[in-house]
Amino acid sequence: EVQLVESGGGLVQPGRSLRLSCAASGFTFDDYAMHWVRQAPGKGLEWVSGISWNSGSIGYADSVKGRFTISRDNAKNSLYLQMNSLRAEDTALYYCAKDISDTAMASYFDYWGQGTLVTVSS
Amino acid sequence: QSVLTQPPSVSGAPGQRVTISCTGSSSNIGAGYDVHWYQQLPGTAPKLLIYGNSNRPSGVPDRFSGSKSGTSASLAITGLQAEDEADYYCQSYDSSLSPYWVFGGGTKLTVL
Numbered sequence: 001e002v003q004l005v006e007s008g009g010g011l012v013q014p015g016r017s018l019r020l021s022c023a024a025s026g027f028t029f030d031d032y033a034m035h036w037v038r039q040a041p042g043k044g045l046e047w048v049s050g051i052s053w054n055s056g057s058i059g060y061a062d063s064v065k066g067r068f069t070i071s072r073d074n075a076k077n078s079l080y081l082q083m084n085s086l087r088a089e090d091t092a093l094y095y096c097a098k099d100i101s102d103t104a105m106a107s108y109f110d111y112w113g114q115g116t117l118v119t120v121s122s
Numbered sequence: 123q124s125v126l127t128q129p130p131s132v133s134g135a136p137g138q139r140v141t142i143s144c145t146g147s148s149s150n151i152g153a154g155y156d157v158h159w160y161q162q163l164p165g166t167a168p169k170l171l172i173y174g175n176s177n178r179p180s181g182v183p184d185r186f187s188g189s190k191s192g193t194s195a196s197l198a199i200t201g202l203q204a205e206d207e208a209d210y211y212c213q214s215y216d217s218s219l220s221p222y223w224v225f226g227g228g229t230k231l232t233v234l
C-alpha cells in the first residue's frame with residue numbers, strides 16, 4: 001500500500017524558514033518523480049514544486065521560485081521542501097504527491113499524503 | 123485566478139446526473155495535454171478520480187466519466203449519491219508558463 005506521510009509543518013514568523021519532509025513507502029521511490037502541492041485555507045490546489053526521479057529535473061511555481069528548494073533522498077525514501085523567507089501567503093496545507101512517471105513530464109498525481117499545515121504569522 | 127476555469131458550484135438530487143466543466147486554453151488543454159480529475163471529500167486529501175481525460179483508476183465507480191474536446195473537458199457523475207458531495211478539481215499541464223502543472227479552481231458538488 002502506497003503511503004506518503006508529511007511532517008515539519010507548524011507556526012512560523014514571516015521571513016523565517018521551515019523544512020517539510022515526506023516519508024514514502026509501499027512503492028519503489030526512486031522510480032518516480034514527486035511533487036509538493038499546497039492548499040490555502042478554504043482555497044483550491046496550487047502546484048508548488050516537482051522533482052524527477054534522479055533530481056535531474058526540478059521545477060517551481062513562480063510564487064515560490066528563489067525561496068523554496070525541493071530535494072529528495074532516494075536512499076531514505078524521502079522528499080523535502082526547504083522553505084525560506086516565508087510570507088503570510090504561504091500559509092497552507094502542503095501535500096506530498098507521487099507522480100505517475102519518473103520524469104514528471106505532462107503528468108499527474110496518483111497518490112497524495114494527508115498534508116502538513118504551515119501557518120506563517122507573527 | 124486559476125489557469126483552468128471551473129464553475130464554483132453545482133448541485134443535483136440523488137440519482138440525477140451532473141456535469142462539471144473545465145475550460146483551458148491553447149497552451150494547456152488545447153495543446154493536446156491530458157486532463158485529470160481529483161475528488162476531495164471534506165477534510166481529506168485529494169484522490170485521483172479520472173486520468174488521461176476519460177480513464178478511471180481501479181476502484182472508481184463507472185458512475186464517474188470524463189471527456190475532453192478542444193480547449194475544454196468535462197466530468198460527469200450519474201446516479202448521484204450523497205457520498206459524492208465533495209470538491210472536484212481538474213488538472214492539466216501548461217507548456218507556456220510556470221507553474222506547469224495547473225489546476226482548476228475547484229467545484230463544490232452539493233447533493234440536495
